[in-house]
Amino acid sequence: MSVKKIGIGIVGLGTVGSGLIEIIQKNNNIYKNKYKTDFSINGISAKNRNKKRNVSIKGYKWFDDPVKMTELPNIDIIVELIGGSDGLALKLAKESLKRRKYFVTANKALIAKHGIKIFELSQKYNAKFSFEAAVGGGIPIIRLINNSIIVGKIKNIYGILNGTCNYILTKMRENNLQFNKALKEAQNLGFAEANPKDDINGTDTAYKLAILSNLAFGINTKVSDIYTEGISKIEEIDIKMAQKLGYKIILLGISNLKNNKVMQRVHPSLVSNNSMISKVDNELNTIIIDDEVADKIMVVGKGAGKRPTAASIMADILNIHDENKKKFFVTKNKKVSSLSSKDISKREGRFYIRMGVDDKPGVLADITLFFKKHKISIKSMFQLDNKIKNIVPLVFVTHKITEHKISLVLKKMKALKKIKTKIVLLRIEEL
Ligand SMILES: NC(=O)c1ccc[n+]([C@@H]2O[C@H](COP(=O)([O-])OP(=O)(O)OC[C@H]3O[C@@H](n4cnc5c(N)ncnc54)[C@H](OP(=O)(O)O)[C@@H]3O)[C@@H](O)[C@H]2O)c1
Structure with a gap:
């Protein structure tokens, strides 16, 4: 059997781009034998040509303008690894598909904002597009949802979608660290970026949740539809109290379908120590699909990092001949729509x-x-010993109540003179 030649153009040579080059350099002979395909890198591009790279790029053709790569007959796949929801990333998507190149990306911001538009273009031009690495890094969640392995109707999809936050919260819990110290440690170990804003304010989780909701429920949600709260306000005292009460504090992305409406939210949550999700520590991610027929399916793995993410990209590349690649997002469901972020009430x-x-x-x-x-029914109450300047911390756990009701009551409560600090409110999730 003859070996087919497939040319790849890689745009972005940072963490993921360099990881992808390493994988191709190391494994190309295996792919040649196994898939009867010779994947060769026929073009590369990044912002700064002279930057020192931690992978050898000698011998690869450099493009100052990566869009030019979409015009070349010896490039079949464009891999976009630069990031950003618009600008060059979007242009590359459009130009690649227009010229019937297979467009592969790890860009959650791009897919959360323009995924459906890009899918429609891929349909129009009969071209393929994949974004496995955009959600859950090395976890093959997109393939799981898309290949109809889920045979019933998905009721809920939720999980830990940001490794940086999970690492920080784990270290705060295990090593009694303050938020800033745990963040610094995550940065030193390469789990958090120099500018971790999108991770810790929940935006990164919201991007991934939007993609999952669109795929799972056939909706066209906007990231602004998602109620989003990050983890920077979590204090050691709350981590400790949660532990005493039998919970862990975790940043969750949650999407629930009820009466044809999808409610989406990202916020720190107290989750029972007995639940499976609370066992997923450090930089690991997990996604749980709650399906009408199969019940709960849980996948766990590394949600980011050079190797796991590049491995997902490579899996997309190896799937170039898979016809399912043309079916993304086709399950548009006109009956189902997303609620707005305010509907969390x-x-x-x-x-x-x-x-x-x-x-x-x-x-x-x-x-x-x-x-x-x-009329707020209290399940349990604690008075803590660690008094500071004559102020005693009190912790209450409520019975079930609506967000609307609790926010009205807390507003009134803030006016009470006896309360000397801000009131911390965290949600308890029964998963
Ligand atoms: N890192 C992860 O673990 C991870 C996980 C899942 C998904 N992702 C996604 O993968 C994508 C890449 O992430 P990364 O961590 O590899 O990013 P990165 O390390 O910051 O690398 C970005 C690359 O893009 C290049 N670039 C930036 N702007 C450009 C422009 N205008 N024109 C050409 N090249 C440009 C940079 O060039 P220079 O090197 O010359 O500066 C750099 O090589 C992002 O969409 C990210 O969200 C990353």
Whole structure:
């Protein structure tokens, strides 16, 4: 059997781009034998030609303008690894598909914002496009959803979608670290970027959740439809209290389908130590698909990093002959739509509430009475020993209540003179 030649153009030679080059350099002979295909890098591009790279790029043809690569007959696949939701990344997607090149990307921002438009272009031009690495790094979640391995109707899809946040929260819990110290450690170990803003404010998780929701429910959601809260306000005291109560604090992305409406939210959550999801520590990611027929399917793996992410890209490249690649997003469901981020007020669940009060007799009774008067049913209550400047921390765990109700009551509560600190509100998720 003859060996087919497939030419690749790689745009972006950073963490993932250099990882991909390494994989191709190391494994091309294996691919030749196994897939009867010779994958050769016929073009590379990045911002700065003279930058020192941690992989050898000697012998590869350099393009100052990567869009030129889409015009070449010896390039069949364009791999976009630069990032950004618009600009060059979007242009590359459009020009690649127009010229019937297979467009492969790891860019969650691009796919969350323009995924459906790019899919429609791929349909129009009968070209392929893949984005496995955009969600969950090395976890093959897109393939899992898309290859119809899920035979029923997905009711919920949720998980830990950001390794940086999971690492920080794990270290805060295990080593009693403050948020800033845990972040620094994550940066030193390469789990967090120099500018970790999108990770810690929840945006990165929201991008990935938007992609998962679109695929799982056939909707066309906007990232702004997702209620998003990050982890920077999580304090050591809450991590410790959660532990005492039998919970871990985890940043979750959650998408629920109910009455043909999809509610999406990203926020730190208290999750029981007994749940499977709470076992996923450090930089690991997990995604749980809750399907009507198969029940819960959980996948775990490295959500980022040079090798796992480049491996996902390579898997997309190796799947070049897979006809399923043309079917992404086709399950558009006209009946189902996404709620807006404000609709989180309809969520019903339990809450963890912490506040600092004057260390005076009767204050605790007053706060308890306040909750009772406003029909907030309290499941448990704790007064902590670590008093600071005569302020005692109190922690309450509520029974189930709507977000709307709790936010109204907390607004009133903030006006109470006895409460001396901000009121911390965290959601408890029963998963
Ligand atoms: N890193 C991960 O673990 C991971 C995981 C999943 C998904 N992703 C996604 O993969 C993509 C790449 O991430 P990365 O971590 O590899 O990023 P990175 O290390 O910052 O590398 C980005 C690359 O893009 C190049 N670049 C930036 N702007 C450019 C422009 N205008 N024209 C040409 N080249 C340009 C840079 O060139 P210079 O090198 O010359 O500066 C660099 O080589 C992003 O979409 C990211 O979200 C990354």
